[in-house]
Amino acid sequence: MFGEIGSVKSKAxxxxxQILSLFRDSISEICLNEPESISDYFKPEYSHYIIVHTPLNFRFPERREELNMRFCRDVGVSVVERIVTETDQIYVRGLMAINGSKVYxxxxxxxxDAEKAKIATFPEDHMVRVRSKVLPSVLPDIKGETIxxxxxxxxxxxxxxARNNPDSKVYGIDLHDSLTGQSQMNADVLGVSNVKFKTGSAYSLPFEAGSMDVATCFLMLHHLEDIKFALFEIKRVLKNGGLLIAVEPLAEQHHHGxxxxxAGxxxxxxxxxxxxxxESQEGAAIMKAVKRE
Structure with missing residues (x-):
């Protein structure tokens, strides 16, 4: 059995x-028990690492059984990318472990490993494909002083x-403190200073009426029980002539909502x-909606 060599520090x-599509973007700090041993584990020649850590203490739904096999048994195993910063801390992206987990x-x-990855077979996740193919075509065209x-x-x-609009004020909002806290940690580690994350609801946005040039919703609206109510609230915070850009799965392309x-x-x-x-791409609807004056 592996011995403990360190722990995980994050906000997750x-x-x-449990929001599978998001964890791969989460940044965590690896705190080694012997900090002077960093060079024994991390080398400048390598960008990615395999980390063995404490397993998650829950089960994914049956259709995600492969994740239970990987992260929820005796140990968890994550393939991560090292984030290089100007500090002495070790940061990685994509670690499927909560704050305080042990690293073995x-x-x-x-x-x-890379050669095998090219020929490996595994079930494809449709929503991951949508995120990887549709969203990159949408993001570069989003511009505004307040987003x-x-x-x-x-x-x-x-x-x-925020990176695409360095002179703008960009805000992110989500329901859970752990998500917004982790998001702010990600931004701080990456040195992106013009973005701020807040905890709140799409039904009651913590912003003044007419304060936003652009609002975005990416694969979020179909999770809501009352989409129309949320759209009225988004409309409230947009300026006259403001733009809402949303990407949502079309019928028969997702499991809920x-x-x-x-047309719907x-x-x-x-x-x-x-x-x-x-317009539609890859089974998703891309909507560009303007608030009428």
Whole structure:
């Protein structure tokens, strides 16, 4: 059995890490029991590592059984990317472990691992494909002095918006303190200073009326019980002529929430008073909605 060589420091708890699509963007600090041994585990030639750590103390749904096999048995095993900073701390991205977890082993991800990864077979996650193919085509066109990302998760897309708009004020909002706390930690580690994360609800946004140039919702609205109520609230905080950009899965492309077609999403936005254009990519609807003056 491995001996403990360190621990994990982050803001993420098990509630946050159950949101599978987000954990891979979470940044954690690795605190070694013997800090002087950093060079024994981390080498400048390697960008990625395999970390053996305390398992998660919950079970994913049956359709995610592979995650139970990987993270919820005797130990958890994560493949992570090292984040290089100007400090002496060791930060990694993608560690599937909560704050305070023990670290038992740190191994370099090697060329032979990368070669095997190219030919490996495994079940494909449709929503991961949507995130990887659709969102990168949307983000570069989002511009504004004040930008609000609703349902920001661990903040990776919010932080990218802030990087794309360095002179803007960018805000991310989500329901859980662990998500917004982890998001702020991610931004601080990455040196992105023009973004701030707040805990709050899409039904009661903690911003003044007419304060935002742009609002974004990425794969969030279909999780809500009352989408129309949230759209009215988003409309409230937008300036006249402000833009809401949303990306949501189309009917039969996801497992929960309303099964809406392009026409269904368009009707929903128009009922709230938006002028909207809708297009589809990879089974997702991309909506660009303007608040009418």
């Amino acid at each position: 708890d098990e509630t946050a890490l 082993a740190i191994l370099p991800f090697m060329k032979i 609000l990302d609703i349902g920001s998760g661990f903040g990776s897309l919010t932080i990218e918006l 309303p099964q809406l077609s392009e 999403w368009q009707e929903l936005f128009e009922d709230v008073g938006f002028a909207i254009e809708v």
